[in-house]
Amino acid sequence: MKNARYDVLGIGNAIVDVIARTEDDFLISNNLAKGSMRLIDEPEAERLYEAMGPATIISGGSASNTVAGVVSLGGTAAFIGKIRQDSVGALFTHDIRAIGVTFDTPQSLEGPATARSFILVTPDGERTMNTFLGACQGLGPDDIDAETVASANITYLEGYLWDPAEAKIAFRKAAALAHQNERRVAITLSDSFCVDRYRDEFRDLLRTRQVDILFANEHELKSLYATSDFDSAVAALREEGALGVVTRSEQGSLVVTPDAIKAVPAGSIEKLVDTTGAGDLYAAGFLFGLARGIDHETCARLGGLAAAEIIQHIGARPETSLSEHVRQSGIMISELV
Amino acid sequence: MKNARYDVLGIGNAIVDVIARTEDDFLISNNLAKGSMRLIDEPEAERLYEAMGPATIISGGSASNTVAGVVSLGGTAAFIGKIRQDSVGALFTHDIRAIGVTFDTPQSLEGPATARSFILVTPDGERTMNTFLGACQGLGPDDIDAETVASANITYLEGYLWDPAEAKIAFRKAAALAHQNERRVAITLSDSFCVDRYRDEFRDLLRTRQVDILFANEHELKSLYATSDFDSAVAALREEGALGVVTRSEQGSLVVTPDAIKAVPAGSIEKLVDTTGAGDLYAAGFLFGLARGIDHETCARLGGLAAAEIIQHIGARPETSLSEHVRQSGIMISELV
Numbered sequence: 177m178k179n180a181r182y183d184v185l186g187i188g189n190a191i192v193d194v195i196a197r198t199e200d201d202f203l204i205s206n207n208l209a210k211g212s213m214r215l216i217d218e219p220e221a222e223r224l225y226e227a228m229g230p231a232t233i234i235s236g237g238s239a240s241n242t243v244a245g246v247v248s249l250g251g252t253a254a255f256i257g258k259i260r261q262d263s264v265g266a267l268f269t270h271d272i273r274a275i276g277v278t279f280d281t282p283q284s285l286e287g288p289a290t291a292r293s294f295i296l297v298t299p300d301g302e303r304t305m306n307t308f309l310g311a312c313q314g315l316g317p318d319d320i321d322a323e324t325v326a327s328a329n330i331t332y333l334e335g336y337l338w339d340p341a342e343a344k345i346a347f348r349k350a351a352a353l354a355h356q357n358e359r360r361v362a363i364t365l366s367d368s369f370c371v372d373r374y375r376d377e378f379r380d381l382l383r384t385r386q387v388d389i390l391f392a393n394e395h396e397l398k399s400l401y402a403t404s405d406f407d408s409a410v411a412a413l414r415e416e417g418a419l420g421v422v423t424r425s426e427q428g429s430l431v432v433t434p435d436a437i438k439a440v441p442a443g444s445i446e447k448l449v450d451t452t453g454a455g456d457l458y459a460a461g462f463l464f465g466l467a468r469g470i471d472h473e474t475c476a477r478l479g480g481l482a483a484a485e486i487i488q489h490i491g492a493r494p495e496t497s498l499s500e501h502v503r504q505s506g507i508m509i510s511e512l513v
Numbered sequence: 514m515k516n517a518r519y520d521v522l523g524i525g526n527a528i529v530d531v532i533a534r535t536e537d538d539f540l541i542s543n544n545l546a547k548g549s550m551r552l553i554d555e556p557e558a559e560r561l562y563e564a565m566g567p568a569t570i571i572s573g574g575s576a577s578n579t580v581a582g583v584v585s586l587g588g589t590a591a592f593i594g595k596i597r598q599d600s601v602g603a604l605f606t607h608d609i610r611a612i613g614v615t616f617d618t619p620q621s622l623e624g625p626a627t628a629r630s631f632i633l634v635t636p637d638g639e640r641t642m643n644t645f646l647g648a649c650q651g652l653g654p655d656d657i658d659a660e661t662v663a664s665a666n667i668t669y670l671e672g673y674l675w676d677p678a679e680a681k682i683a684f685r686k687a688a689a690l691a692h693q694n695e696r697r698v699a700i701t702l703s704d705s706f707c708v709d710r711y712r713d714e715f716r717d718l719l720r721t722r723q724v725d726i727l728f729a730n731e732h733e734l735k736s737l738y739a740t741s742d743f744d745s746a747v748a749a750l751r752e753e754g755a756l757g758v759v760t761r762s763e764q765g766s767l768v769v770t771p772d773a774i775k776a777v778p779a780g781s782i783e784k785l786v787d788t789t790g791a792g793d794l795y796a797a798g799f800l801f802g803l804a805r806g807i808d809h810e811t812c813a814r815l816g817g818l819a820a821a822e823i824i825q826h827i828g829a830r831p832e833t834s835l836s837e838h839v840r841q842s843g844i845m846i847s848e849l850v
Contacts, residue, residue, distance in 0.1 A: 197832065197833075225607065226607075227609065229611045229612065230572065230581070230607070230608035230609075230611045230612050230830055231571075231604075231607070231608060231611075232570070232571045232827075233569070233570035233571065233604070233827060234568075234569045234570065235567065244567070245773060263600055267568075267570070269566070270562065270563075271566070271567035271568060272567075273566075274533075274565065274566045275566065275567050276565045364530075372821060418692065446783070449832075456643065489827070490569075490826070490827070493567060495534065495786075495827065496534075
């Protein structure tokens with residue numbers, strides 16, 4: 177196996193976030209399930225934008241947030257995702273390239289606009305997402321560049337890729353290419369409603385060893401195994417033989433392997449502002465550590481540290497250097513090559 | 514004098530901010546004067562955007578930030594400023610209306626795009642602005658709605674209005690209309706380089722009593738009176754007979770009248786993140802208090818409190834309810850009608 181050019185290749189929906197604070201009443205009157213992601217069409221996007229408060233616009237997208245985090249930690253990363261050639265797409269491209277992520281997926285020249293997610297942040301810091309997938313619908317297997325997959329230590333894929341029509345084919349192609357090149361494949365379950373939509377297919381990915389590493393939060397894991405009992409879900413995950421990483425908000429995370437279950441505390445914060453990107457940045461820290469050959473517990477600490485940065489400000493891209501946070505935390509500096 | 518429909522009418526450049534963190538080296542290599550505002554053309558805007566890091570996009574503009582602050586404090590406000598009918602203009606319009614500011618200035622249907630300010634925030638929290646004025650160049654006296662001016666307790670104008678071609682004529686028209694209706698007129702000097710460009714005209718506005726209230730920071734005040742000695746500048750301001758308000762960052766502010774000079778401490782903060790909008794939000798607090806008939810010292814405290822909120826996050830629009838901050842601070846609740 178050659179040395180990897182990239183620590184992490186992220187493949188996911190290329191999205192720009194439109195983030196506004198709101199009261200809980202607004203969620204209730206718009207019939208929105210707090211903490212979830214729902215898909216909306218363009219007319220609903222326009223209606224919601226009209227109704228919501230003043231917004232902050234910042235690049236987002238789950239796997240793209242993760243690779244931005246990997247680079248902020250001092251790692252190397254690439255991203256594959258579909259935008260259209262428009263002003264929102266230009267913004268997405270600027271931001272991901274400006275941080276140093278390789279992003280060369282061909283743009284759509286026609287069809288739906290670049291994706292936007294309208295994110296409502298309630299006073300408790302929880303985010304509720306309303307995503308217009310737009311150009312993401314155009315992602316397909318031809319967008320998976322074999323050379324890029326082969327040169328990434330870990331290929332990381334969103335569960336959200338099951339929503340656009342052809343993206344799951346791209347997902348499977350990327351996973352197969354990675355394994356042909358003796359690379360690892362990771363998936364995040366993304367959202368509990370997303371798991372509801374595609375439960376059998378996600379379980380099949382694990383059963384058939386198309387993925388080696390699974391990220392999930394408590395709700396997603398329980399949804400995956402269709403149980404309301406967390407311990408049963410963790411036990412079921414352990415049976416899969418994969419490396420499982422379960423995030424539990426302020427309760428930290430669990431690293432689940434066939435041999436052991438290890439609990440790691442969350443990163444410390446001063447004030448919770450906006451949970452958008454918490455899971456994405458946790459994955460960034462964990463994957464960066466894993467790509468650099470660091471033990472699982474330290475990987476989980478790096479994840480907690482990256483998540484702690486992101487939830488203390490609006491938006492899901494790091495505002496400050498995560499590698500600087502790692503330096504200040506004293507985590508295993510010597511092993512970070 | 515009739516009751517005012519608006520506490521404050523702001524007139525200024527309608528701008529969307531594109532904010533990125535940067536190191537001091539970037540300012541030096543691009544020959545940018547830290548803390549200042551410089552005007553740029555569209556090619557330079559494109560060059561700078563290409564060179565700068567990942568950005569947060571959020572509505573801005575000095576007087577528009579101020580009126581957003583007035584509304585967040587529980588006041589009423591209107592805004593006059595020029596956008597073009599384009600996606601950036603739609604964003605500006607959404608955000609200012611969403612917070613409850615009346616904004617009905619006719620849009621340009623052709624000509625340059627809606628204004629953007631490319632703002633670089635260094636690790637010390639200082640912001641350096643590069644503004645493409647675009648559609649703001651089209652603001653003229655026809656945009657000043659007499660009814661709106663007559664129904665605002667205070668009309669607040671940016672010194673920056675001297676930069677677009679016709680806006681100073683609009684400024685003078687608004688000031689005259691306000692005084693015909695026994696309303697007050699306030700100006701902010703905006704930027705020390707701006708004062709350098711228009712020193713004589715700004716002094717003439719005070720001398721001829723076209724403005725009643727002056728906001729300035731230390732640098733701007735020294736530039737106005739072409740002196741390096743702060744005390745001499747304050748003494749000169751006192752001679753004008755106007756109400757002068759001088760902001761001094763963490764040293765708080767001075768309220769300067771012919772009778773007295775009163776020093777008021779700054780609002781307390783936990784962590785300085787981004788000074789963008791500090792002066793604008795100080796003015797919001799002060800003007801809101803003034804419009805509600807509160808004493809100058811308390812007005813200055815409200816200004817300090819609003820500025821403290823804005824400098825603890827990215828962007829120049831309040832992220833949290835300023836009226837809630839006022840409630841928690843215990844400032845003179847009984848007088849806030």
